[in-house]
Amino acid sequence: MTRYRERLSPSPWVFFATALVLPASIIVFAPIWDGTGWPVGVGVGIVLYAGALLVLILTSPVIEVTGDTLRVGRASIPLELIGECEAFTGADATAQRGRLMDVRAWLCIRGWVDPVVKMRIADPLDPTPYWLVSTRRPGDLIDAVSLRGSSS
Numbered sequence: 001m002t003r004y005r006e007r008l009s010p011s012p013w014v015f016f017a018t019a020l021v022l023p024a025s026i027i028v029f030a031p032i033w034d035g036t037g038w039p040v041g042v043g044v045g046i047v048l049y050a051g052a053l054l055v056l057i058l059t060s061p062v063i064e065v066t067g068d069t070l071r072v073g074r075a076s077i078p079l080e081l082i083g084e085c086e087a088f089t090g091a092d093a094t095a096q097r098g099r100l101m102d103v104r105a106w107l108c109i110r111g112w113v114d115p116v117v118k119m120r121i122a123d124p125l126d127p128t129p130y131w132l133v134s135t136r137r138p139g140d141l142i143d144a145v146s147l148r149g150s151s152s
Helices: 010-017 022-028 039-056 090-097 138-145
Strands: 002-007 063-065 069-072 075-078 082-090 106-108 115-120 130-134
Touching: 002 115, 002 138, 010 115, 063 082, 069 082, 082 090, 082 138, 090 115
Parallel strands: 106 130
Antiparallel strands: 002 063, 063 069, 069 075, 082 115, 115 130
């Protein structure tokens, strides 16, 4: 039973920014072969853009809370080992991802997702103090991890 599921796909602005590879390729290849490099530049640009989109989409991690496990990307942890959870947005989220971050923390953060959830690890033997995870729906994730959430 899945209580929560989210794919951290790139925001639309990331796809637009990645499209800059098209004019860059044309600029590089256009002067080659006495100005006949335009078709090569367009072709290379399209291939590079398609490849970049494919990598961005295929490497987007999935956050999933099922029965008794939280899975973020390839990592998983039993829900019983998760302690207090806090959501951060805006400047607070930036601070958690930067100057307030513990170097021992486990991270799954994406620059195109502002909110983060900090989940403390309740296992005293685990050297990782907490997981810091980007999410577009921090309240829903906290509810699902805390077993307060409803099925979705």
